[in-house]
Amino acid sequence: MQLPVINNAASEAPKGGCSAGSCGSTDDQMNHLPEHIRQKVFNHPCYSEEAHHYFARMHVAVAPACNIQCNYCNRKYDCANESRPGVVSELHHPDQAVKKVLAVAATIPQMTVLGIAGPGDPLANPERTFSTFSQLAEQAPDIKLCVSTNGLSLPEHVEELSKHNIDHVTITINCVDPDVGAQIYPWIFWKNKRIKGREGAAILIEQQQKGLEMLVAKGILVKVNSVMIPGVNDKHLEEVSKIVKSKGAFLHNVMPLISEAEHGTYYGLTGQRGPTHDELQALQDACAGDMNMMRHCRQCRADAVGLLGEDRGAEFTMDKIEQMDINYPEAMKMRAEVHAAINEELESKRLAKEAKVQLVSIQGIQKKEVTRPVLMAVATKGGGVINEHFGHASEFLIYEASSEGVRFISHRKTIPYCEGGDTCGDGESALDVTIRELAGCEVVLCSKVGYEPWGPLEAAGIQPNGEHAMETIEEAILKVYEEMRVAGKLETKADEQQKVA
Amino acid sequence: MALEIIESCVNCWACEPLCPSKAIYEAKPHFLIDPNKCTECAGDFEDPQCATICPIEGAILNEDGDAMNPPGSLTGIPLQKLAA
Ligand code: SF4
Ligand code: SF4
Ligand code: SF4
Numbered sequence: 001m002q003l004p005v006i007n008n009a010a011s012e013a014p015k016g017g018c019s020a021g022s023c024g025s026t027d028d029q030m031n032h033l034p035e036h037i038r039q040k041v042f043n044h045p046c047y048s049e050e051a052h053h054y055f056a057r058m059h060v061a062v063a064p065a066c067n068i069q070c071n072y073c074n075r076k077y078d079c080a081n082e083s084r085p086g087v088v089s090e091l092h093h094p095d096q097a098v099k100k101v102l103a104v105a106a107t108i109p110q111m112t113v114l115g116i117a118g119p120g121d122p123l124a125n126p127e128r129t130f131s132t133f134s135q136l137a138e139q140a141p142d143i144k145l146c147v148s149t150n151g152l153s154l155p156e157h158v159e160e161l162s163k164h165n166i167d168h169v170t171i172t173i174n175c176v177d178p179d180v181g182a183q184i185y186p187w188i189f190w191k192n193k194r195i196k197g198r199e200g201a202a203i204l205i206e207q208q209q210k211g212l213e214m215l216v217a218k219g220i221l222v223k224v225n226s227v228m229i230p231g232v233n234d235k236h237l238e239e240v241s242k243i244v245k246s247k248g249a250f251l252h253n254v255m256p257l258i259s260e261a262e263h264g265t266y267y268g269l270t271g272q273r274g275p276t277h278d279e280l281q282a283l284q285d286a287c288a289g290d291m292n293m294m295r296h297c298r299q300c301r302a303d304a305v306g307l308l309g310e311d312r313g314a315e316f317t318m319d320k321i322e323q324m325d326i327n328y329p330e331a332m333k334m335r336a337e338v339h340a341a342i343n344e345e346l347e348s349k350r351l352a353k354e355a356k357v358q359l360v361s362i363q364g365i366q367k368k369e370v371t372r373p374v375l376m377a378v379a380t381k382g383g384g385v386i387n388e389h390f391g392h393a394s395e396f397l398i399y400e401a402s403s404e405g406v407r408f409i410s411h412r413k414t415i416p417y418c419e420g421g422d423t424c425g426d427g428e429s430a431l432d433v434t435i436r437e438l439a440g441c442e443v444v445l446c447s448k449v450g451y452e453p454w455g456p457l458e459a460a461g462i463q464p465n466g467e468h469a470m471e472t473i474e475e476a477i478l479k480v481y482e483e484m485r486v487a488g489k490l491e492t493k494a495d496e497q498q499k500v501a
Numbered sequence: 502m503a504l505e506i507i508e509s510c511v512n513c514w515a516c517e518p519l520c521p522s523k524a525i526y527e528a529k530p531h532f533l534i535d536p537n538k539c540t541e542c543a544g545d546f547e548d549p550q551c552a553t554i555c556p557i558e559g560a561i562l563n564e565d566g567d568a569m570n571p572p573g574s575l576t577g578i579p580l581q582k583l584a585a
């Protein structure tokens with residue numbers, strides 16, 4: 001059985017007619033986009049699922065002030081071990097930030113994108129944000145610039161944004177209904193006043209929508225982030241998705257609420273829970289339609305550095321950067337070579353995929369057996385291959401294999417089991433945490449897995465598999481899925497068969 | 502007549518650019534208000550700007566030493582949860 005790699009196709013859910021998967025097409029997320037957009041995002045790790053295995057990004061924390069309050073944010077919190085938006089260890093002035101970007105870009109040539117994402121709102125700090133951008137546009141023209149905003153002061157800055165060689169803007173839009181907004185935003189600062197409740201939310205929503213329209217009119221790509229808050233906006237986000245899509249946003253990223261009590265946020269302290277993996281996935285699928293959904297967002301720190309999912313920030317503290325001697329024009333040459341090599345690799349992968357599809361269609365689609373979908377977890381350090389030890393993984397990428405092919409679903413964070421110490425609160429061991437996080441997965445693929453976790457994993461119904469080290473993720477998944485099929489492990493359950501028939 | 506910033510300030514820079522009297526300055530460990538310059542925004546704005554944007558309850562005091570944004574007033578977090 002030949003299976004295509006769906007690679008997060010935009011319209012995974014077969015809604016009658018011809019979905020990307022059932023035709024055996026290998027269209028990946030990016031192929032759905034017009035060429036000029038593809039060109040803008042193919043090497044942007046946040047916008048392209050494929051690119052995120054190869055290209056890195058960094059954020060600089062130059063924008064500490066914020067002009068709204070969100071119930072999931074607490075401005076008092078800063079923890080070096082936390083990875084989530086709004087958290088930073090070192091705040092930079094624009095000149096320092098520029099130095100840091102040059103140092104990182106020279107050291108990590110895979111870095112293609114510099115984003116400003118807070119810790120407050122970049123557009124509530126326009127001088128600091130734009131000073132950083134204009135210096136970089138001049139000194140490091142090979143770096144893409146992007147910005148994330150809550151949207152409140154977006155309309156007044158669209159003109160300026162378009163001058164700074166900014167291809168992408170991310171707007172966090174959690175609602176289009178002020179009654180929903182009132183449950184998310186306690187206040188906004190607007191025209192020299194603090195405006196609370198529904199009235200504030202209404203202004204924020206209006207500004208966000210206006211900003212979105214203005215950016216689209218300027219030809220700037222807009223990604224919309226939404227935080228899924230069960231019982232607050234979960235039912236509402238499908239409508240948000242429809243509206244922003246109709247206005248021209250090109251990617252929607254529905255992210256789970258993070259609300260641990262120890263973060264001290266309103267939601268954390270009032271017991272508002274985040275969504276489960278299943279709830280998040282169901283909403284992402286519901287929003288998908290023919291809109292691109294982003295599923296690999298890591299909700300990074302506002303000072304994150306490196307590939308998504310890794311954080312090399314500690315290598316680039318200000319005192320370390322002061323010691324570095326950076327010749328950027330030289331670095332730029334090296335960067336161009338590295339980028340060309342990655343592009344070549346991606347291109348040859350794409351061609352190989354295409355060749356495979358042709359083979360399938362030449363042979364004629366054999367009567368495809370409908371087998372049940374299986375979730376598999378993968379430990380990877382990047383490069384699109386299985387290259388991380390089970391015990392060292394701080395996150396797993398989750399893929400779904402089915403008779404339609406392989407698609408990327410999400411990532412799940414965990415505590416590296418080898419470093420986790422014996423317990424991490426509540427008497428739960430790091431291994432227990434990982435096993436709990438991997439719930440629903442039937443296989444975990446890694447470069448190596450030790451003897452000790454093997455038993456507990458199997459007992460939890462998760463088959464550890466270290467046989468595909470250094471293989472391409474999708475191909476290894478297909479092989480394992482095929483093995484499961486041959487072993488008779490994929491028979492469609494009777495009730496599901498009824499659904500299909 | 503002057504407001505005061507105290508140690509719970511998180512140095513977020515939100516207030517500094519808004520001050521019409523340039524009374525707020527970056528300092529360690531936290532931002533400060535020059536009492537000789539602060540006008541409480543009288544004549545410029547209806548509301549004292551620093552206290553109106555500050556996200557931290559209790560970080561800015563009025564001249565009587567009372568919090569401009571008392572506990573719970575900005576986050577809506579119930580007081581018993583704040584104490585916990
Ligand atoms: S938070 Fe999401 S969009 Fe931003 S850098 Fe991380 S992965 Fe990319
Ligand atoms: S009250 Fe007004 S004048 Fe005084 S420090 Fe605050 S912003 Fe400046
Ligand atoms: S707004 Fe408040 S927390 Fe921020 S710097 Fe000013 S006083 Fe400090």
